Amino acid sequence: MEAVELYRKANKNTESARLLAEIAQKLQEKRAPPLMIKKIYVLAAFEIDSYKQRVFDASMTQITSGGNTADATAKTLNSLITTDINSSADKALSNPWKGAEAIHYYLLCQRQLYQKEYNRAMKTAIRLIEYEKELDTREVYSLIALASYYNKCYKECSKAFVKLERMPNTTKEVREKFESIALALFSRHSPVDAPQVKFPCPKKGCDAQVSEYDTNCQRCGSFYSACIASGQSIVVKEYYTCKTCKHKAMLKELDYLSLKHCPLCHAVVQPQTKS
Ligand SMILES: [Zn+2]
Ligand SMILES: [Zn+2]
Known part of the structure; x- marks a missing residue:
């Protein structure tokens, strides 16, 4: 953990992220308390996000063109940075949130069962x-x-x-x-499912009916993001995006649980940004 702190101070975010992810993985093998492991994964993901932001800011300040060109350049840059990180074989770096999400939904599922x-x-x-x-x-x-x-x-x-x-x-x-x-x-019990709620696939032009348990559409291939508050697929337009970790939660689930903090990264939920 001291090494992580040193890397952080030296602005070596990818190094500290890699180290944090390693620590989290080892703790997982040792069956340490999952909540602690989740927090370490969240820290690792923050490191990667701030690395991306820093590289992005540094490159943007060098670009002086205005208007749409700047927007286009920003998009290209963003994807370049992401490709750069993805090309490193390290899964902790290419998809930094995956570890934290895994433990988050694992704990959520157990809580819902209880x-x-x-x-x-x-x-x-x-x-x-x-x-x-x-x-x-x-x-x-x-x-x-x-x-x-x-x-x-x-x-x-x-x-x-x-x-x-x-x-x-x-x-x-x-x-x-x-x-x-x-x-x-x-x-x-005969192996038959109880009736399931169906809803139309939200993808424009797709007329498939999907089940409430589906995480993607079989017909058009759309993938539905998970709601970090409830674990269910988001197929409605009313959702909240966390400013810090960029994960989504359905507004009605945030209200249902009266959540004041992001269930994944614990950032404060800002009501004015609900849209
Ligand atoms: Zn569809
Ligand atoms: Zn969050």
Whole structure:
């Protein structure tokens, strides 16, 4: 941590970010408290964001042209900086928020389960599939199985069980345990999902109907951002974007939870920027 501080003081953001991400990964392997790990990942992401901003500002001051040209140049620059970072093989640098998001949704899903908000918990659990690399595949599908079971979506639940049973490196003993739980569950419930709310895909020109649990549209390929407050896909226009971490939350979820701080990075929610 001292080294991180030194790098920060020397404005070596990428170095400190890499170090922070490493620390977070090691803590994750040691099963340290997830909230602490999430905070370290958030710090790492802040370092990368401030690096991008600094490179961007420095380059912009050298550009003196006005109006649209400056805008266009700004866009090009931004994408160049991002490509530059992406070309480094380091995943902590190319997608700095991924680690923090993974643990954030993981904790959110557990909280929703404890609060018996099974519909929300299932949406958050399904979102976690995007974070299989950051978390543990078994943990992700166990949460999906649990949440969809309580949410009475037995088809989704049985799919999660199949995934768990067929995972590589599963011992015979563990597999048999999964099989016997599945047998007990599905002898009482046929593997059918409870009715799902459908909504039109928000993409212009796409007439697909998507389920409330979908994170993308099968027809047009649109990807729906997750709401950091609730874990569900954002398919409405009324959402808030955090000024600090740039993640989105649905306004009605912010109100529902009476959130005053960004659930991901803890920046203050600024009501005037709600749009
Ligand atoms: Zn669509
Ligand atoms: Zn934020």
